[in-house]
Amino acid sequence: MSSQEQQATGRTATMSDAMVEAVAHEMREDEEVFYMGEDVADYGGIFDSTTGLLDEFGRDRVMDVPISETAYIGAAVGAAQAGMRPIAELMFVDFAGVCFDQIYNQMAKNTYMSGGSVSVPMVLTTAVGGDYNDAAQHSQTLYGTFAHLPGMKVVVPSTAYDAKGLMHNAIRDDDPVVYMFHKRLMGIGWMPAPDGPKTPVPEEPYTIPFGEADVKREGDDVTVVTLGLHVHRAVEAAESLADEGGPDAEVIDLRTLTPLDRETVIESVADTGRLVVVDEDYRSFGVTGEIVASVAEHDPSALEAVERLAVPDVPIPYSRPLEDAINPDAAAIAEAIRTVAE
Structure with missing residues (x-):
């Protein structure tokens, strides 16, 4: 939370x-x-x-x-x-x-x-x-x-x-x-x-400014950037790794894409050096590539390792096993975190 x-x-x-x-x-x-x-x-x-x-x-x-x-x-x-x-x-x-x-x-x-x-x-x-x-x-x-x-x-x-x-x-x-x-x-x-x-949730009205990402879980070893459903899958993966004594992952929820809070992502990667981007959209020409490019353009030397998890460039299958296979789950995110941490 x-x-x-x-x-x-x-x-x-x-x-x-x-x-x-x-x-x-x-x-x-x-x-x-x-x-x-x-x-x-x-x-x-x-x-x-x-x-x-x-x-x-x-x-x-x-x-x-x-x-x-x-x-x-x-x-x-x-x-x-x-x-x-x-x-x-x-x-x-x-x-x-x-x-x-x-x-x-x-x-x-x-x-x-x-x-x-x-x-x-x-x-x-x-x-x-x-x-x-x-x-x-x-x-x-x-x-x-x-x-x-x-x-x-x-x-x-x-x-x-x-x-x-x-x-x-x-x-x-x-x-x-x-x-x-x-x-x-x-x-x-x-x-x-x-x-x-x-x-x-407060009963009174309040606003959240556009363009401000939120750190849903703090961590020192790996930055995980995501949104929507995969915020929860990323937190689940990070917590399971922490319970195992594995890498300590920071989970950033973008919350808005336009405007996009690149600064929060860049600051986190400057500390961790490792980046995992998770998205339920298609892999090509999407959010994962934009986030990686934003970090690389700012300071290529800050990025020691990177992994992208997204839906492959195919229509979403009706079959439950096939849909599960293309949509990254907590286990896949945890494996990506381990990979970049190594």
């Missing part, structure tokens, strides 16, 4: 509850905030991302939409440019493929292409990740895809504490924010989460 989470007192919350709490607060404070997406009203979001919002705010502000991502993402862009603050949920990040023009050519670019005469203060929430056998069109993370494209801020919470603070900040931001939540971390009944995402 990070130092920030330790400072939070009182009740604990799941990641989905923390997200909903932040959204509800912002909707109470600002009537221009509304939520739209598929199955977000009566159903409460298939990953519990909007549970209870319809009862409090009604159908004018919590809207189920037709199955046309292009239409409702475009509507959200227009509403944002007109002065509202929409939250539009893309049920699975994989579905970006059917509405990418609205995301990249409109949401991300319109402020720039208008010379700053319009802003697009909207949040695009979307579920990411596999580990539950939903095959190639429902299991990707695509972190690197969105982080690669200028004009959008990209955030990836791994705990309830971070989820709430990042959501408050996302809704208040005057730029478009892509808020990517890992479905395995939400704490929903039909998809049990690991222990780590459920954390103490």
